Amino acid sequence: QTPVTDYETGGAPRLITPYGDVRARRLVLAGEAYSQQLPKLRRTLVPMYSLIVLTEPLSESDWEQIGWRNRELVSSSRMSVDYLNRTADGRILFGGRGAPYHMHSVIADGLDRHEPTHDMLRQMTVEWFPMLKDVRFTHAWGGPLGMPRDWMPTTAYDAATGVARAGGYTGQGVATANLFGRILTDLIRGEVTALTQLPTVNHCSPRWEPEPLRWLGIRYAQEGFARLDRDAERTGKTPTGRTLVERIGRH
Ligand SMILES: Cc1cc2nc3c(=O)[nH]c(=O)nc-3n(C[C@H](O)[C@H](O)[C@H](O)COP(=O)(O)OP(=O)(O)OC[C@H]3O[C@@H](n4cnc5c(N)ncnc54)[C@H](O)[C@@H]3O)c2cc1C
Structure with a gap:
């Protein structure tokens, strides 16, 4: 529960906290x-939020109708990313990205919930599984992912x-x-x-752009991916890979 506010390197590395310093031979950040x-x-x-909704436990006949018998992990090829689990206690966990990035890479407890995104996830659950049109959702939460x-x-x-x-x-x-x-x-x-x-060892990612360029770029990409997902759903065609947002989002 003690926040580290800074650290010093060199001969005597230490973590700095509001209550005192912690010295160690090595620091692992x-x-x-x-x-x-x-x-x-x-x-x-940058912190990108991933959000989740959870259904109530489903009945055996619901699972039978869905045909999801084992604990396979499922996701679609949506550019905005989604992922589904059948939980150990028989619920569907539906997660997805798309909650807006906040200027200056803010992280705050209040951002773990974003009603429009949670609503979209509830709606997507029912679109994927129309037999669950009356299902109750019991939980909704989220958290920040670290994106280089x-x-x-x-x-x-x-x-x-x-x-x-x-x-x-x-x-x-x-x-x-x-x-x-x-x-x-x-x-x-x-x-x-x-x-x-392994290639990740001592890899050095470039730094993100300063604000407000970072916010502009990330929000442009988030909106662009959401638009491509909507277009793909409407037309049944996969994105071409040639749009500006796909080119700048390539990695
Ligand atoms: C909603 C959601 C769904 C996810 N789903 C998946 C998934 O299905 N599969 C998957 O592989 N990954 C998933 N992830 C990502 C996964 O949770 C993270 O990649 C993983 O937890 C990273 O582990 P970590 O130990 O490096 O960091 P974390 O689990 O984030 O732990 C970092 C710790 O450092 C502490 N800390 C940070 N800064 C300070 C400080 N200044 N002072 C003191 N303490 C500090 C934090 O309190 C925290 O305890 C998901 C994440 C979210 C939010």
Whole structure:
């Protein structure tokens, strides 16, 4: 519960908090989307919100009708990204991106909920599964993902400064954070292993643009992807890949 507000590197690395400093031989910075709030890490990542709605537990006959018998993870090819789970207690979890980016990469508890996006996810659940038109939604939440400028996560260790970093998982960090922890172990021990040869090791993503350019670019891309998704649904045709938003969003 103690926020780190800054850190110092070099001979005696330390984390700085409002209550005192924590010294260590090495620092591992792995705060994902939140880490860009530290002055030294500004513009390394932007926080993009991913939001989720959850249905009530479905009946056996609902599952039978849907035909989703196992725990497969499902998603569509929408550019705005969606993902679905059948949870252990028999609900559908429907998640998606598209909640608006906020100027200056703001992260705030209130942004974990965005009613228009949550409503869209509820509507999409029923569009995917029309037999659930009367289903109750019991939960809605969300949180920020850490997005690097080139969509490439980084794990890095600099023995001279004593600082290691891992992050930028673009919303795919559950398994990747475990892998990156193992890579960092090898890097910090100075061992050359198969893991330390991976292309994310010591990768250096470019920084995001200063504001307001960052906000303008990201909001343009978010609106553009949403428009392409709507057009694709209406016409049944996949986007051409030639629109401006697809070209600037390529990674
Ligand atoms: C709604 C949602 C759905 C997702 N779905 C998936 C999914 O299906 N699959 C998947 O792989 N990933 C998913 N993700 C992404 C996944 O949660 C992250 O990639 C993963 O949690 C990253 O792990 P981490 O340990 O690096 O960072 P985090 O889990 O974000 O942990 C960082 C920790 O650092 C702490 N911290 C940060 N800054 C400071 C500071 N200054 N001082 C003190 N403490 C600090 C935070 O409090 C936090 O505890 C989802 C994320 C969200 C929000």
